[in-house]
Amino acid sequence: MSRILSRVATFAILALAALAITAPFLWIFRGAFSASDAELYKLPPTFDPANLTADNFGQVTDQVPYFRFFANSIVVSATVTAAQIVTCATAAYAFARLRFRGKGVLFAVVVGSLMIPIQVTIVPLFLVMSKLGLTNTLWSLILPGIFSGFGIFLLRQHFLALPYELEEAAKLDGAGHFRTFARVILPLSGPSIATLGILCFTYWWNDLLLPLVMISDTERQTLPVGLVLLAGRFSTGSLGTIAAGIAMAIVPVLIVFLAAQRYIVQSIASSGLKL
Amino acid sequence: MTERQAPPAPGRGASPQRPARKDGLAAFAFLSPSIVTFVIFVLAPAAGVLYLSFYDWNLLSDGTFVGLANFERLFTDERLLRVYGSTVYMALAILAVNVVLGLLLAVLLETRMPRWLRGVFRLSFLFPFVISAAAVALIWRFLLNKDLGLVNYLLGTLGVDRIDWLGSSVWAPISIIIVNSWKTIGFSILVYIAGLQAIPHQLKEAAIVDGANAWTRFWRVTFPLLSPTIFFLVVINTINSFQIFAEPRVLTQGGPGDASRTIVEYLYDRAFGDFDLGYASAIGITFMLVLIVLTAIQFRFSRRWTFYE
Numbered sequence: 062m063s064r065i066l067s068r069v070a071t072f073a074i075l076a077l078a079a080l081a082i083t084a085p086f087l088w089i090f091r092g093a094f095s096a097s098d099a100e101l102y103k104l105p106p107t108f109d110p111a112n113l114t115a116d117n118f119g120q121v122t123d124q125v126p127y128f129r130f131f132a133n134s135i136v137v138s139a140t141v142t143a144a145q146i147v148t149c150a151t152a153a154y155a156f157a158r159l160r161f162r163g164k165g166v167l168f169a170v171v172v173g174s175l176m177i178p179i180q181v182t183i184v185p186l187f188l189v190m191s192k193l194g195l196t197n198t199l200w201s202l203i204l205p206g207i208f209s210g211f212g213i214f215l216l217r218q219h220f221l222a223l224p225y226e227l228e229e230a231a232k233l234d235g236a237g238h239f240r241t242f243a244r245v246i247l248p249l250s251g252p253s254i255a256t257l258g259i260l261c262f263t264y265w266w267n268d269l270l271l272p273l274v275m276i277s278d279t280e281r282q283t284l285p286v287g288l289v290l291l292a293g294r295f296s297t298g299s300l301g302t303i304a305a306g307i308a309m310a311i312v313p314v315l316i317v318f319l320a321a322q323r324y325i326v327q328s329i330a331s332s333g334l335k336l
Numbered sequence: 337m338t339e340r341q342a343p344p345a346p347g348r349g350a351s352p353q354r355p356a357r358k359d360g361l362a363a364f365a366f367l368s369p370s371i372v373t374f375v376i377f378v379l380a381p382a383a384g385v386l387y388l389s390f391y392d393w394n395l396l397s398d399g400t401f402v403g404l405a406n407f408e409r410l411f412t413d414e415r416l417l418r419v420y421g422s423t424v425y426m427a428l429a430i431l432a433v434n435v436v437l438g439l440l441l442a443v444l445l446e447t448r449m450p451r452w453l454r455g456v457f458r459l460s461f462l463f464p465f466v467i468s469a470a471a472v473a474l475i476w477r478f479l480l481n482k483d484l485g486l487v488n489y490l491l492g493t494l495g496v497d498r499i500d501w502l503g504s505s506v507w508a509p510i511s512i513i514i515v516n517s518w519k520t521i522g523f524s525i526l527v528y529i530a531g532l533q534a535i536p537h538q539l540k541e542a543a544i545v546d547g548a549n550a551w552t553r554f555w556r557v558t559f560p561l562l563s564p565t566i567f568f569l570v571v572i573n574t575i576n577s578f579q580i581f582a583e584p585r586v587l588t589q590g591g592p593g594d595a596s597r598t599i600v601e602y603l604y605d606r607a608f609g610d611f612d613l614g615y616a617s618a619i620g621i622t623f624m625l626v627l628i629v630l631t632a633i634q635f636r637f638s639r640r641w642t643f644y645e
Contacts, residue, residue, distance in 0.1 A: 082464060
């Protein structure tokens with residue numbers, strides 16, 4: 062009897078938590094389709110298919126160059142992700158599999174870099190970019206994201222866990238470090254690289270600060286700034302349009318996440334994530 | 337052959353001695369992309385912040401060297417102390433929610449249930465983690481609205497009076513705690529799931545055979561084996577929750593007063609509100625030192641309670 066009770070309690074807690082976490086999304090998606098603000102603020106929220114409209118989405122694309130923002134965000138996030146995977150994987154290989162002088166100190170620097178919030182260094186970063194003549198270009202959003210202490214750390218933990226025997230076999234076959242890395246380590250690291258890819262993509266897709274500081278030209282902005290622009294323009298106007306804008310910014314990243322989420326659990330499980 | 341036989345390597349014995357110099361060259365090649373980007377886009381700006389902290393500079397005129405004056409100002413800035421107070425309060429609460437509630441939910445997720453149901457739970461816990469803080473804050477600005485928000489409506493149906501979530505000095509920091517925890521707890525749950533899955537089943541079964549109840553099993557088997565995971569989460573969540581910026585910026589503007597202001601938000605305001613860049617830099621430098629010391633203490637202290645196989 063108490064067993065059944067504890068199972069019921071378990072599922073009740075999980076269901077309640079899941080509902081508390083997803084409800085705001087359901088509400089914003091429902092709001093995106095509402096015909097008027099009165100409808101959006103109606104309590105309790107109702108769901109009447111007859112009252113739904115897709116006009117809000119059209120409003121978004123009329124008010125701000127949504128597809129431009131979208132394309133800029135894709136270019137920035139995809140480029141940063143590709144570049145970050147290269148720099149992090151190579152560095153992590155060195156930290157996990159090679160022996161060299163100064164390794165401990167360099168690795169401490171990598172972990173230490175996690176403690177430097179970008180808000181703290183944003184002014185000098187802006188000066189570096191303007192010296193390079195890159196402000197107001199997408200490069201100013203891409204280049205600062207390429208180094209990632211977290212990425213190096215994550216991949217190193219995973220590479221450390223790979224068996225040495227495989228590497229030895231490759232060495233006996235005459236493979237150098239680069240071939241060992243490319244042919245042995247990388248093929249075994251799909252899940253953790255996917256994890257880094259997802260975390261990196263979503264982080265830079267969502268970043269607000271850097272585009273706000275670096276980009277002055279509306280045409281070169283990314284989606285989060287677009288969202289803020291939209292919200293600002295509508296501070297007295299249609300909330301449904303803002304809801305639609307939020308929904309349109311969320312969906313692409315949800316798709317990326319859904320497509321690759323199973324790798325995250327796998328890779329975190331395999332690296333154990335121990336410090 | 338003048339070469340002497342190297343003594344067998346201690347430990348696993350799987351990796352024989354390799355000439356260090358050859359690795360050194362390869363290591364340099366593998367590390368150089370990171371080193372170059374680190375130096376230009378992390379180290380140089382960080383050094384720039386240190387440099388600026390000795391200057392009085394408002395972005396327009398030339399700066400004047402003021403020595404340690406910016407750092408002396410830190411000690412007379414009463415607001416800074418208050419902001420550190422609210423930052424620590426909110427960060428510790430968020431840390432506790434993530435580490436404790438995250439563990440509870442992850443353990444409950446281990447209960448036997450259909451695969452699809454487990455998948456649904458996991459995904460719903462993780463959703464908010466991938467959404468931009470700007471979108472999250474905008475959504476919650478609707479939900480926490482005192483008169484029109486869904487949260488107060490739901491509380492109202494339970495007979496609770498309307499709460500001024502974003503406008504009262506008691507509730508504003510709690511709002512930040514709720515919203516940030518809501519966004520980040522999925523990551524902690526995920527890391528816990530991974531840690532729990534790595535615990536060998538035989539150990540739990542052995543404990544069951546020995547007659548240990550669920551409570552004893554958790555504290556004697558699961559908890560010690562999970563301690564490195566808990567430690568990882570404590571470190572990462574501390575670093576992250578001390579650096580909160582977007583939620584107070586969009587939800588409460590740090591107010592009322594400084595009740596929900598964080599250090600990073602205060603720093604941003606000094607830099608881009610007052611253009612007091614030297615002082616903002618001094619705040620940044622000391623804040624980084626605080627984080628480094630905090631992390632070092634956690635590493636030191638962790639040896640007492642973490643258990644590695």
